[in-house]
Amino acid sequence: MGKFDITLRDAIGKIPQKFVQLLTGQRGTKLLDNTFPAVKERKADLILELEDGSIFHLEMQTKNDKNMPFRMLEYYTLLKQKYPDKPINQMVLFVGDGKLNMPDSLQVDNLHFGYQVVDIKTIECKELLESDSLEDKILAVLCDVKDFERYIKTVVGELVKLPEKERADYIRKLLISLDYRPKLKVRLKNLMEERKLPLTITEEMAKKDPFFDLGFKKGKEEAKKEAIVSIYKELKLPANKIAKMLNVSKEFVEKVLKENNLL
Structure with missing residues (x-):
C-alpha cells in the first residue's frame, strides 16, 4: 500500500459525515471493523x-x-x-x-x-458407460443406473485388464463413490458374496472399509481359490492371466480349476 492510500485511510479513521453524505446521501452511525482475516487457500474440485x-x-x-x-x-x-x-x-x-x-x-x-x-x-449413465475412460465409467455409478449388475460387470471387465496396482486404485475409487449410494453398496457386497463377480478386495482395502471383509474370515488362500473360479467362469481367461491378476502361480490356478472340474 502506498503512502497516499495510507493517508486517505487515516483521513477517514473517524466518520467524515459530510463526505459520507455526499457519497451515500445518509449519515454514518457507527464505525465497523475494517480488517479482514487473510484469505484462506481455496482449492476447487x-x-x-x-x-x-x-x-x-x-x-x-x-x-x-x-x-x-x-x-x-x-x-x-x-x-x-x-x-x-x-x-x-x-x-x-x-x-x-x-x-x-x-x-x-x-x-x-x-x-x-x-x-x-x-x-x-x-444424468443418463449410458454415455459414461460407453466412454473409453475408466474414470467416466466409475463416475457412472452416481448417475441413474438402471441395471446395476450389468454396470458392475462392465466395469469389472475393464478392471481385470489392468495391472494389479492400477486395478486396486480404481477399485478404491469405485468403493469411495459407492459411499454415496449405500443401497448400491449393499447390492455390490451381495453380488460379491454370491461370487458372481470377479472383483477382488485386498486385505488393505478391507481394513479401510470393513464393510468389504469378503474372504479374509475364510483365509487368504480360500478367498483366492474362489476368486480363480469366479474369474474363469465369468471371463474365461487362461490360467496364466488369472495367475498374473491374482499374484499367484500358474500351477496353483490350474490346480484349483482342476479341483472344480473346469480344466
Whole structure:
C-alpha cells in the first residue's frame, strides 16, 4: 500500500459525515471493523479451459448447502481476477443420495449472481458407460443406473485388464463413490458374496472399509481359490492371466480349476 492510500485511510479513521453524505446521501452511525482475516487457500474440485476458450469451474456436493451461492461467488471473483478476458461458467453437481435442494443464484442488494446446479441422478449413465475412460465409467455409478449388475460387470471387465496396482486404485475409487449410494453398496457386497463377480478386495482395502471383509474370515488362500473360479467362469481367461491378476502361480490356478472340474 502506498503512502497516499495510507493517508486517505487515516483521513477517514473517524466518520467524515459530510463526505459520507455526499457519497451515500445518509449519515454514518457507527464505525465497523475494517480488517479482514487473510484469505484462506481455496482449492476447487475442477477447473478446465474448454475448447471455446471459456473457463469451466465444477464443484461437487454430497450434501445441500444453503451457503453455496457465497462460496461460488468467492470462486468466481478469484477466477475472474486470474482469467479476466475469459468467460467463466460455473456448475454445482449434486452427487448425494438425497433430494437436491440448493439455490442456483444470489440476489442481494445490487448483486445478481448465478450458476448452474445439476443433480447427477438426472444424468443418463449410458454415455459414461460407453466412454473409453475408466474414470467416466466409475463416475457412472452416481448417475441413474438402471441395471446395476450389468454396470458392475462392465466395469469389472475393464478392471481385470489392468495391472494389479492400477486395478486396486480404481477399485478404491469405485468403493469411495459407492459411499454415496449405500443401497448400491449393499447390492455390490451381495453380488460379491454370491461370487458372481470377479472383483477382488485386498486385505488393505478391507481394513479401510470393513464393510468389504469378503474372504479374509475364510483365509487368504480360500478367498483366492474362489476368486480363480469366479474369474474363469465369468471371463474365461487362461490360467496364466488369472495367475498374473491374482499374484499367484500358474500351477496353483490350474490346480484349483482342476479341483472344480473346469480344466
